[in-house]
Amino acid sequence: MRVILLTGKGGVGKTSHAIATALGAAAHRHRVFLLSADPAHSLGDALGRRVGARPVAIAEGVVAREVAVLDELDRSWSEIQRWLRGLLREDTDEVLAEELLVFPGLEELMALRAVREVEATGDFDVCVVDCAPTGATLRMLRFPDALRIFMENFFDLERRGARLLRPLMERVRAAGVVPRDEFFEAIERLYGEVEDVRQILMDGDRTTARLVVNPARVVVEETRRSFAYLSLYGVATDAVVVNRLLPAEAAGGYLARWAERERGELDSIQASFPIPQFRAPLYPRELRGIEDLAGLARDVFGDRDPAEVFMHTRPIRLRKHAGRTRLEADLPGISKEEIEVTTRGSDLIVRVRNASRLIALPASVRGRPIRKARLHDGVLEVDFG
Numbered sequence: 001m002r003v004i005l006l007t008g009k010g011g012v013g014k015t016s017h018a019i020a021t022a023l024g025a026a027a028h029r030h031r032v033f034l035l036s037a038d039p040a041h042s043l044g045d046a047l048g049r050r051v052g053a054r055p056v057a058i059a060e061g062v063v064a065r066e067v068a069v070l071d072e073l074d075r076s077w078s079e080i081q082r083w084l085r086g087l088l089r090e091d092t093d094e095v096l097a098e099e100l101l102v103f104p105g106l107e108e109l110m111a112l113r114a115v116r117e118v119e120a121t122g123d124f125d126v127c128v129v130d131c132a133p134t135g136a137t138l139r140m141l142r143f144p145d146a147l148r149i150f151m152e153n154f155f156d157l158e159r160r161g162a163r164l165l166r167p168l169m170e171r172v173r174a175a176g177v178v179p180r181d182e183f184f185e186a187i188e189r190l191y192g193e194v195e196d197v198r199q200i201l202m203d204g205d206r207t208t209a210r211l212v213v214n215p216a217r218v219v220v221e222e223t224r225r226s227f228a229y230l231s232l233y234g235v236a237t238d239a240v241v242v243n244r245l246l247p248a249e250a251a252g253g254y255l256a257r258w259a260e261r262e263r264g265e266l267d268s269i270q271a272s273f274p275i276p277q278f279r280a281p282l283y284p285r286e287l288r289g290i291e292d293l294a295g296l297a298r299d300v301f302g303d304r305d306p307a308e309v310f311m312h313t314r315p316i317r318l319r320k321h322a323g324r325t326r327l328e329a330d331l332p333g334i335s336k337e338e339i340e341v342t343t344r345g346s347d348l349i350v351r352v353r354n355a356s357r358l359i360a361l362p363a364s365v366r367g368r369p370i371r372k373a374r375l376h377d378g379v380l381e382v383d384f385g
Contacts, residue, residue, distance in 0.1 A: 008212035010133040018130035024297030024306035026061035034064040037111035041066040067111040141233040204236035215265035224333040231315035231330040276310040
């Protein structure tokens, strides 16, 4: 099943473009599921009709659903949360405890678990996901690495989570809280579900992200970083949609300076995103409803199928260079001063600004020192000794 992730800075119009993408794909005879993974759901607002936690047909060939994140958390997290709550002080406010014990990125990742369920039905060819704004999406992408560290250090998986690390066990005994088998089973089940979602996200042959951007400096700068972060976490981006472009007649008069600034930002977008770009105009009124958003799809994609993979990329890859193994990671728009590369055990740790990624190394280079790391034309190249 083809998976298309729409994300962007809050307010750029990603929900409208997610719906337009779904309607455009359906017009090309795909069976489409439109999924909102944004906690602040707005599919219903854009469509002018109610969309909820139950799948509902919104147009011919398109079914939509807004994921109820709290229900998803209850399915996978309640048993874990119940035990963790026992480690907190007894006087901790219950609502505060609920907030403290939901790790950053978990809510968004649990919402994306619904993609796996859509695929399991076998009823759909394409799943279009209206993701949370980029900040929350990046927290979601960090979570699998954080959970892997948690699992490796918290449990001995070979013994099915039967043994806790000694320092934590001492605290557990002191608190009088001993985890039951259900707790370990819930952790392992969560780990498996998160790994399944991660595999879907990193399968560039079927899953790609699309960035929605407005031609404004602040938006372009954040989107440029998001493009690099998506690559860092192994998610391929196959297109950028530039939204709300001024019409040609705005080049003079009151909006002349605005139009001039917009042209400068378009040049910056062209240089910053070496992937296919699509454009949508600023309409004289708000687009709302199936007819308006189907028209948006036609304006953006023309006769092209929105479900097409517009560019095949592998953001992180291994290859041989001069007889040595080289790891390459696409980091467009990032300077070498913003990158730090180290190894820890069997992992390569790549830090870019305030984001970091643990990349599991193959056995052929595991434990070897980094011979050289350099940034060349937006690609991080790491050679091993």
